[in-house]
Amino acid sequence: MAFGDFNQGPGGAPMSEINTTPLVDVMLVLLIIFMVTAPLMTQSIGVDLPQAEAVEPQEDAPKVSLAIDADGRIRWDQEELDGAQLKARMIAAAAEIPQPELHLHADRKTSYEHVARVLGAARAAGLERVGFVTLPEAGQ
Template identity: 45%
Template sequence: MMIGAPPSARRGRRRPPMSEINVTPLVDVMLVLLIIFMVTAPLLVTGVAVKLPQNRAKALETNDKPTVISLNAAGEAYINDARVDEAELDDRIAEIAAANAGLEPPQIFLRADARLDYGRVMRVMGALNAEGLNRIALVSTAQAGGASAPAAPPVSPRSE
């Protein structure tokens, strides 16, 4: 009885299995991802330049993303880095309250420049309180020479 010929003889010549990995497509994809991250990273670091006051308070523990209201040295208001005119600030605060009607009030971080008039900050806090937004945290930085953490998580690296 004749035993069949080896598989390579029956079907013609077969190539041996390839044992190398072609890394060229992997390198191409990684370079494209690197370029995308290099272009988008500066866009993620935005904020309003505010010189925050210093204190010795501990950092707040929070899980949800707060609404950030910033007041710079010129008294201009920003809600989540979007400029808001003085005339429409109350309307925007009312929109925030209406969006959370029937729910627990959202956490509001109020960032005000240390050089700003105290009355301006109190007017914004009064408008927030009038709309029922009473979970307000005043953001500050750690006092120089103190071992305390910031009073709230830093909103942007441009905070002084």
């Protein structure tokens, strides 16, 4: 038995197949790494949400995320806005067809004054679909 016989198939012909097992192993490891790190790459707003019981929405309409942090700063889909910019965005959103759902993420420590101001601006702009985002109650 010679050492050069390892690269030959049956009958002395060269082996023409590629061993794909190491490739599959590497691809599975990469898939697992991406699956684990993908949720970590989403930017968090830094809002401590209150807990409440909620009903799942029935329709699939466009959604806008509006966050109010404990200091009263407002973020529209991760972009910080002042009062005039917020009103302009709400008017533009109210004119869209179908009208998007406004998902309000209010920090637990946010004063009611900030929440009421945003709700009043949404009503004045004509936004009809406003919902509060909360955490599910413990035990559910």
